[in-house]
Structure formats: C-alpha cells, structure tokens
Amino acid sequence: MAERKPVIVSEEELRLQREYMQMVRENPERPASYHVVTYGCQMNAHDSEKLAGMLRDMGMEEAPDREHADFVIFNTCCVRDNAERRALGNVTWLKEIRKQNPKLIIAVCGCMIQQPGMADRILRQYKFIDLAFGTSNLHKLPELMHKKLQSDRAVVQVEDEDTIAEDVPVKRLRKDSAYITIMYGCDNFCSYCIVPYVRGRERSREKSAILNEARQLKESGVKEIMLLGQNVNSYGKGLAEETNFARLLQELDEIGIPRIRFMTSHPKDLSDELIEVLRHSRHILPQFHLPVQSGNDEILRRMNRRYDRARYLDRVRKLREAVPGIGLTTDIIVGFPGETEEQFLDTMALVDEVGYDSAFTFIYSPRTGTVAAGLADQVPEDVAADRIQRLIALQDRRQKEEMARFLGMEEEVLVEGLSRRSDKAVSGKGRHGVSITFGGTEEDVGRIIRVRVTEIKNNTLMAERLD
Ligand code: 5AD
Ligand code: SF4
Numbered sequence: 001m002a003e004r005k006p007v008i009v010s011e012e013e014l015r016l017q018r019e020y021m022q023m024v025r026e027n028p029e030r031p032a033s034y035h036v037v038t039y040g041c042q043m044n045a046h047d048s049e050k051l052a053g054m055l056r057d058m059g060m061e062e063a064p065d066r067e068h069a070d071f072v073i074f075n076t077c078c079v080r081d082n083a084e085r086r087a088l089g090n091v092t093w094l095k096e097i098r099k100q101n102p103k104l105i106i107a108v109c110g111c112m113i114q115q116p117g118m119a120d121r122i123l124r125q126y127k128f129i130d131l132a133f134g135t136s137n138l139h140k141l142p143e144l145m146h147k148k149l150q151s152d153r154a155v156v157q158v159e160d161e162d163t164i165a166e167d168v169p170v171k172r173l174r175k176d177s178a179y180i181t182i183m184y185g186c187d188n189f190c191s192y193c194i195v196p197y198v199r200g201r202e203r204s205r206e207k208s209a210i211l212n213e214a215r216q217l218k219e220s221g222v223k224e225i226m227l228l229g230q231n232v233n234s235y236g237k238g239l240a241e242e243t244n245f246a247r248l249l250q251e252l253d254e255i256g257i258p259r260i261r262f263m264t265s266h267p268k269d270l271s272d273e274l275i276e277v278l279r280h281s282r283h284i285l286p287q288f289h290l291p292v293q294s295g296n297d298e299i300l301r302r303m304n305r306r307y308d309r310a311r312y313l314d315r316v317r318k319l320r321e322a323v324p325g326i327g328l329t330t331d332i333i334v335g336f337p338g339e340t341e342e343q344f345l346d347t348m349a350l351v352d353e354v355g356y357d358s359a360f361t362f363i364y365s366p367r368t369g370t371v372a373a374g375l376a377d378q379v380p381e382d383v384a385a386d387r388i389q390r391l392i393a394l395q396d397r398r399q400k401e402e403m404a405r406f407l408g409m410e411e412e413v414l415v416e417g418l419s420r421r422s423d424k425a426v427s428g429k430g431r432h433g434v435s436i437t438f439g440g441t442e443e444d445v446g447r448i449i450r451v452r453v454t455e456i457k458n459n460t461l462m463a464e465r466l467d
Contacts (some may be wrong), residue, residue: 006203006238009139011164017054020142025059029149031070031105033063039087040077042263043199043228044110046179047138048075051109053169054141057200062171069098071105073131076112078194080365084112088126095128097222105148107131109138114198116369119158127154135199139165162200166209176223176414176446177259179203180213180249183229188266190293191304191371192336192364195230204235207243215256223448224259224414225252227300232262244362246274253281258448259414259431263289264331268307271314279322286323287357287433290315291331295350296343299336304371309350316354325405327357327432334391335364335384337375344387352395355402356455357434358459359395363388399459403434404452411436413451415444430461438463 022032034055038048063069074091077083091108091132098104106129113119114134122132127247131148134465137157144166148155162185172178185200186193214225227249229235235245251258260283267290290312294300295310319326334346351359364383366373411430419425419437426440437460438451451463 004162004201006164007136009163014139014165014167017139017142017335020146021054021057023080023140024145024149025057027146027149029147030058031060033069034060034073034379035063035066036073036075037066037081037090038075039328040075040079040111042179042226043181043230044075044077045173046181046228047110047135047180049170049172050138050168051075051141052171053081054139056171057064057169058142058145066094070101071107073107073109076108076110078112078115078198080362081367082365088111091126091129098128105130105442107133109133109135111135111194111198113158115194116197117260119156123154123156130154132156132158136161136163139163139168162203163203164203164377166205174416174446177223177226178217178222178224179226179228180210180217181228182210182232182245182262183235183340186230187234188231188306189304189371191302191375192333192367194367194370195456197369199230201230202234202237204237204239206239207236207241207248208232211246211251211255214252214257218257222257224261227252227259227260227262229262230264231266231269231273233265233271244271244273246271246277249274249281249284251284253277256283258283260284261287261433264457265290265313266310267292268305269421272318275318275322278319285433286325286432287327287329287431288319288323288432289329289331290319292347292350292354293331293333294336294339294343295347296339297346299339299343299346302338302372302375303333303336308461309346313350313353325432328354329358329360329433330354330356331360331362332391333362334387335379337364337372337379338377339364339379339387348394351391352398355398356395357402357432358399359391361388361391361395384390396459400456403456403459403461406430406432407456409453410466411451411461411463412448413438413441414448417445417448418442427460434461436461436463438465440465 036048066072076087149227183204186196187202236243263465413428416426419427427437430436450466455462
C-alpha cells in the first residue's frame with residue numbers, strides 16, 4: 001500500500017469556497033431551490049447534510065422533492081451493485097423532468113464517482129449530467145457550482161486525494177441527534193469491499209476539533225451524537241497527539257451529552273481498553289454494531305478480516321460481561337466466492353449463538369477492482385438467494401427471542417417522530433438501539449422520555465410512559 005499523507009484543506013481554501021458561495025448567492029442565474037438524494041451509509045447521510053449546508057448558504061431553498069427543485073444532487077453509494085444501479089436509474093429518470101424544467105441542473109457526487117475511470121464513463125454515457133465530483137472534493141461544491149453557472153459544459157472534478165475539510169457548513173437533518181465524523185477512509189482492504197478505493201486512506205480528525213464540535217452541539221441542545229467512521233476503533237492513527245478511540249470516547253463522555261453512539265467497529269481492533277470505557281461510561285449507549293460478515297474461519301481469512309470466529313465470540317462475551325443486556329447488531333455477507341453449504345452453516349450457527357437485536361444481511365456483490373471480484377468459484381445467484389432467505393428467517397426468530405429481555409423493562413426513548421401507524425403515538429430508539437412506540441404527540445419529538453416496555457409487536461417494542 002502506497003504511503004499517502006492526508007491533505008488538510010487549508011483555511012485559505014475554505015475562505016475561497018466561502019467567496020464562491022457569495023458569488024453564487026449574488027448570481028441571478030443560480031438555481032432557486034435544491035434537493036439532495038442520498039444513497040448508502042450514515043457517512044453519506046452526513047455528507048448530504050454538508051451539501052445541504054453549502055447549498056443553503058448559496059441562497060437556495062430546500063425543495064420537498066426532486067420534481068420541484070432547480071438543482072438536484074445525487075449523493076451515490078457503490079458498496080453493492082444494487083445501490084449503484086438504483087442511483088443511475090434515478091439519474092436517468094430525472095432527464096425526463098428536465099423537459100419540463102429546462103433550468104434544472106443535475107449533479108452526481110459520492111462514492112460511485114470516485115471509482116477509477118467512472119467520471120469519464122459517466123460523462124460519456126450520461127451526457128445530461130451537469131456536475132460531478134468525488135468524495136474528496138465535497139467542500140468544493142461552491143466553486144464547482146460557480147463554474148457551472150459560467151459554462152454550458154459539464155463540470156467534473158475528481159481527485160485522488162485524502163482530504164480532511166473542517167468547518168464546512170452543515171444543515172442537520174435532526175435537531176436532537178447529530179452526526180460527528182471522527183475519521184475518514186479505510187485501510188483494511190477487506191477483499192470484497194470497494195470502500196478503501198473510493199474513500200481513500202484512513203485519516204483521523206484532530207481530537208480538539210471533534211471535542212469542540214461536540215461541545216457546540218451540546219450548547220445548541222443536541223441530545224445525542226453519533227460518531228462516524230468506517231473503522232472508528234482505529235481512530236487516532238497518524239495524529240501528532242498520541243490518542244485512540246477509547247480515550248476519545250472517554251473525553252466525549254465527560255462533556256455530558258446524554259447519548260453517545262458510534263459506528264462502525266472492526267472486531268480486530270475492538271480493544272479491552274475500549275470495553276473498559278464502555279463499562280464505566282455514563283453516556284455511551286449500551287449498543288454495539290459489530291459486523292461479523294461470516295462465521296467461518298476460512299471465509300473470514302479469504303475476506304481478509306484478520307480475526308477468527310473464536311476471537312469474534314470472545315469480543316461478544318467481553319462486551320456482554322461489561323455491559324449486561326447490550327444491544328448487538330451486525331452485518332453479514334452470504335455467497336462470498338467459494339462459500340460452501342457447510343461454511344454457510346457456520347454463519348447460521350454463529351447467528352444462532354450470538355442472538356443479535358438486528359442484522360443487515362447482504363448477498364455478496366462483486367466490485368470491480370477488489371481482490372474478491374477476481375476469485376474463481378463465484379456462488380450462483382439462486383444458491384445465494386436461498387442462503388440469505390434461510391439466514392433472514394433464523395435472524396427473525398432470534399431477534400424475537402432477544403426482544404423478550406425488554407419486556408417489563410424501563411427504557412429511555414429519544415423521540416424521533418409520530419409513529420407511522422398512528423398519530424396518537426410516537427416512536428424513537430431506546431438506549432439499546434431498538435425502536436420503541438408509545439402514546440404521545442408532536443410535542444414529544446426531540447425529547448427523551450422514560451417508558452416501560454409492555455408488549456412486542458412485529459419486532460417493535462410497545463411501551464407506556466412513566467414521566
Ligand atoms: N458485497 C456485499 N456486501 C458488501 N458489503 C460491503 N461490500 C460488500 C460487497 N461487495 C457489506 C458489508 C459491510 C456493509 C456496509 O456492506 O457487510 O459491513
Ligand atoms: Fe470495507 Fe472492511 Fe473497510 Fe469496512 S473495514 S469499509 S468492510 S474494507
């Protein structure tokens with residue numbers, strides 16, 4: 001792996017972007033409204049909040065949907081084939097909308113654009129795209145928008161750099177809960193995964209920048225922060241100050257924001273030190289997303305995960321011992337090249353043994369440029385489809401069994417909104433990460449409310465208020 005230094009985007013550059021923002025704001029030709037379409041993970045959701053923040057500061061109003069916007073931007077994902085196809089399908093469909101609104105500007109950004117050769121391909125095949133930029137150029141949207149307004153040609157910028165840009169304006173999706181990115185990129189090169197190629201090398205934000213952001217969020221009344229990174233457990237590598245994720249969490253815990261969550265963790269880097277911090281913390285929620293991917297040692301080895309089943313189960317045991325009742329969730333891939341029925345059954349047995357509160361299950365999807373895409377023995381689609389169905393059925397049953405531990409228990413819920421089924425009920429996540437629904441009104445949204453769990457309905461917990 002080539003050594004690459006992270007590029008800290010300079011204050012000067014950010015000032016320049018603010019100047020572009022103002023130029024766009026003052027340009028009568030600029031779009032009046034925008035709509036951001038987001039695919040993929042929380043990292044992308046947070047990037048979209050930054051896109052929205054910059055667009056707002058360029059004087060544009062948020063449109064309720066893409067049909068009513070003059071500027072539509074697709075923030076894409078390419079982790080699996082279906083996410084990529086969906087994005088491209090929707091971009092193509094938007095071409096029709098432009099027949100009704102000739103002023104419409106169509107932009108595409110995110111992981112899909114950052115794939116080698118993709119920018120050229122998109123511009124050759126999808127000539128109606130006006131603006132395209134990669135994950136490392138996000139902060140340059142004002143400049144690119146300014147250029148686009150001066151030209152009839154498509155504006156494209158994709159650089160192979162590992163940037164960290166501080167102080168990009170953010171328009172947050174929620175008032176009560178906020179994302180904080182703590183590290184970017186990934187160095188793990190799991191053999192199936194495209195992320196290291198499109199999000200670049202691992203790089204951590206300065207601890208002081210993260211703590212400042214958290215303090216400001218607390219001041220503004222935020223009740224929950226979600227720390228983001230592809231591999232939060234390796235936070236701190238390469239920083240001048242010697243630190244790590246456990247220490248960062250401890251300092252964040254002391255700030256006093258009521259709820260702290262984080263994702264994603266890599267089992268190989270989940271240290272005893274971190275588990276000790278969880279054991280003693282006041283505000284870190286008792287929940288843990290710990291992707292296992294497979295329960296078979298040979299598959300894990302070929303996935304380049306660098307842990308085995310025994311090590312994974314040891315981490316689970318330690319977590320449960322330190323934080324009794326902790327909510328565990330995971331990611332699993334079925335149909336990795338060469339996966340036999342016996343190897344798949346090892347995954348089934350692990351899922352049965354651990355008992356997750358929920359599991360994200362995926363059929364392996366070959367990604368061009370990754371090691372696994374070149375492996376012989378790709379598993380036939382029907383075999384993989386059959387396996388994932390059996391896995392989902394097992395997880396459904398185990399999930400129900402695990403939910404039973406909440407019956408009669410007190411929980412605290414951060415209310416996200418009215419329940420989808422009734423306007424006299426609200427729902428949100430409990431401390432363990434499970435959705436809870438109970439009687440309430442719009443006024444409860446954004447508040448933390450104490451409840452007692454009374455019933456389990458379709459994997460949702462129903463509860464009564466205690467406050
Ligand atoms: N095919 C299927 N699933 C994948 N994931 C990542 N890459 C692939 C792929 N090529 C899954 C992993 C990861 C989650 C975010 O997406 O389970 O943890
Ligand atoms: Fe992909 Fe593995 Fe990095 Fe996660 S840890 S982003 S699965 S390479």
